[in-house]
Amino acid sequence: MHASRARRSGALVITAGLAFGLSACAISADGASSGSGDDQTLTFWSYYQGTQADWLQKQADVFEKNNPGVTVDIVETVGDQQDQKLLASVATGDTPDLFINNIVVDYPTLVAGGVTADLTEYWEGFADKDQFAESAAWSTDDKVYNLLPFTNLIGLYYNQDILTEVGIDAPPTTLDELQADLEAVKAHGQYQGIALSGAPTVEGAWLFAPELLGLGIDYCNFEGPEVEAAFQRAETWAKAGYTPQATATWDQNDSWQQFATGDYAFGINGNWQLGNAAEASFAWGTTQYPAPAGGESIVYPGGEGFGIGANSDKKDLAWKFLEEAVLTPEAGESIFEIAGSIPVRADVAELPAIKENVAVQPFVAAAQTSGSWPKNENTANIQKALGEAVSSVISGQTTAADASATAIADIAAAIEDGGGGCS
Structure with a gap:
């Protein structure tokens, strides 16, 4: 979907x-x-x-x-x-x-x-x-x-009750801060880290792409060491258990249902969940998608x-x-x-x-700062290529190095199949 x-x-x-x-x-x-x-x-x-x-x-x-x-x-x-x-x-x-x-x-x-x-x-x-x-x-x-x-658009939801109990003073604004918070949540031992969609679809791609968008890397210039670094982060989170292996199949509704249980410190989801969040049994808040190191918070609209x-x-x-x-x-x-x-x-x-x-x-x-989508007739398959690569890392089926290389090649091929244009 x-x-x-x-x-x-x-x-x-x-x-x-x-x-x-x-x-x-x-x-x-x-x-x-x-x-x-x-x-x-x-x-x-x-x-x-x-x-x-x-x-x-x-x-x-x-x-x-x-x-x-x-x-x-x-x-x-x-x-x-x-x-x-x-x-x-x-x-x-x-x-x-x-x-x-x-x-x-x-x-x-x-x-x-x-x-x-x-x-x-x-x-x-x-x-x-x-x-x-x-x-x-x-x-x-x-x-x-x-x-x-x-x-x-998507952003970061957080469970304020968990953050307070774990001793996290403020929600993260960068991916590095988020990773440190996830480490603290795991060390506490009582709660789960982050609920998100890692499905091998456009949904999984949509949630992962901002890790690179904030560095100026989109589908039209999808290459470089930053790409592998982003996949390595996904691999680190999966191996540490910050993102459960089941995340590799969750869509956005699945991940929301998990966050809504109150067991997760964080969840990446969209503004359409605000009404559901109002019914939560715990204190919660929202912030922008955490920015990558040296970059900005930018998501796709x-x-x-x-x-x-x-x-x-x-x-x-x-x-x-x-x-x-x-x-x-x-x-x-x-x-x-x-x-x-x-x-x-x-x-x-x-x-x-x-x-x-x-x-x-x-x-x-x-x-006000959202990214620009590729203007290519094969846009759906361009995104799917990224979603499949990310999901394979979260599930443990592929290494970060292999998945990033595959994503780079498959996205380039999908752009070519769609006529070669992108921006």
Whole structure:
């Protein structure tokens, strides 16, 4: 399961008490949109479910109210089918006016397939674009095609009760500090170290990659002694028992369930778990992903991209929807409150709903410095190559030296298989 889609499911968990269905206004069945001949009807393909779907419908209702005569027709689609449906729509000349997409995986394919409209002129003319981190505007050949206004990120959760008992004064801010704390927890003898996903999938890769991102090493330049050093750290933690061998198969939900038992001092997970954390029976807190020595805390962003269909004959109206219903501070605050996603807009961090939530602040900070994903049609396999290598070290099947060499070679091969482009 791709990290973005895993996070989407996670966002539903933290708001389980909210309504799960969509409102009835302007919803079509999966397929052709209604009102496609009406110049004031915007067709929006979306695979959002639950609270995210509720948020999108709310934004559409407000937009319609503020723009009399305009209808936003939300067409319900299936997430793992939307990529192919969008590509097929180009051949028929019937791309939707607006759509969301699993940006980490789908973006390169959709751009190469001619699905997405060039948003450069709109984005450059957008008065508030400076409020967004650079990673919010996805571009190819200096042309903007997709926007990521909201995101989901990972950070470090800690069990304050355990830290206090063990004698750890403050949560770690670096990987070296985290390793020292893990040593202290093991020496204490009563608790487990860290719960994280080490699965041989994109999830395991997503949690491991920040150990190198903070040093300026991403999938596009994945090589050097720092790579082997990161794998050696994973090997050290596994052999010492800081990360149980079972971690090699845990996904993000598995690792959260383990942290929630109260037996683990630390857990790496995402902002979508904040609602679950509030129900914990122990004192807890959050901090940013620990930075590597000599580097920064940088993680990859996840979430949905927003685009305009290349064949849309209502691009100006579609952009007006994005500008008024998606990119505003109010939209950012709303999706945080309803679905738990983190707005990328810098000024939204100052809104009371977010500023007064201490636990979410590390994730808000991470959104402003998040890394850039590779723009390659084979992005999923690029990540999987890393996840498999990391999992093999945690499980004890491969040495750090062999796993790092394999990861370097397999990532390079996956990039080549995807056309050779990366950034």
